[in-house]
Amino acid sequence: MRIPFVKMHGLGNDFVILDRRSQEPLPLEPGRVRAIANRHQGIGCDQLIVLEDAPDGSQADFRMRIFNSDGGEVEACGNAARAVARLHGEPCTVDTSGGVIGLEPASSGAAVDMGAPRFGWDEIPLDHPMDTQRMPVGWEELEAPDAVNVGNPHVIFFVDDAEAVDLGRIGPVIEQDPLFPERINVNVASIEGGEIRLRVWERGAGLTKACGTGACATAVAALRRKLVPSPVTVHLPGGALEIAWEQGGTIRMTGPATESFRGTFEWDDFA
Template structure:
């Protein structure tokens, strides 16, 4: 079976998009998603995105499923949401594993209503009750982080210089710490002149050039700590996102997305 795909990216965080809204595909498995995401023997991507009909068409226009580079299915991806908005071409309500989000395409990108952040320890989730604004935990020099769930779990460390952190070494240690039963995305950020500079270790994907949900979680944490005001620019290695959030409201993320190329593959060649 020959399957078409669209390769897209948001600030260098790249995706293989399979559009199965009109023509159904066989069941996606962890092994197949991992094989397609492999940069040496597959198409190559940070995340595989599968578009399908909505479970309930009265609540959403279509469904988006997200598979990380390791093949595991996750709840949310902000950069992929912008890419899908660009691909869809008009405003849409999209069903995800973390709830329904709203997409609005714009020139060269999109704005995404990512929903309201969650801060309760059991909504992150953590394995024990802790203050999620200044968690009394640390890993070497990384201490007292915030924990925020923005559709997927994040821990945010504010440091003087995010470039000095050995995130490729500490990221997987924190991601797999027993404190986080669903694992966690790891953000290290510095604040200067009212803007945020950010690096992210993504759960199941590793270091990426950009992470939309990481930018949302970090902006929310910085606003809660009164380090910045909304809207705030979040600078990532791949480029800049604008995050708008006020306590009690939902998060709006705005930024670019781009289609790279299209192709096709044989379904049975992978996984």
């Protein structure tokens, strides 16, 4: 069975997108996802994105499923949402495991309504109750983070120099700490001239050039601490995103998305 795909990226965070709307669902076992995502023997990507018909009872136009390169399914991906907006080509609402989001394509990217952030300890979730702003926990030099759920869970550390943190080493330690029963995305951010410089260790994907939900969560945490104004520019290794949020409202993320190429593959080649 030949399966068509589109390869896209948002600021270097790359995706293989399978459009299965109005078609039979595909069996997406973790091993098959890992094989497709493999950069040496597969197509290669940070995330595999599968578009399907909206589930019964949903008011969304269609469904987006997100699989990290380790094979695990996750709730949200802001960069992928912008890519899907460009691929779809017109405003729409999309059902995700993290909630319904709104997409609005633009000439070089898209604006995405990511919904309202959640701050409750059980909404992150954490293993036990605590205030999720300036949490009384730390790992080596990383201390007093904020936790924000923006469809998927993030912990944010504000530091003097985000580039100086050995995130490739400490990121997986924090990701898998028992405090986070569903694991966690780890963000280190520094404030520079009213803007944010950010690096992210993504749960199940590792270090990536950009993380849209990480940018959203970090901007919200910085705005709650009154460190920056809204909208704020968030600089990631792959480029910049603009994030707007007001207390009690939803998050609006604006940024680029690019199609790299299209192709097909034999489904059984990645069994």
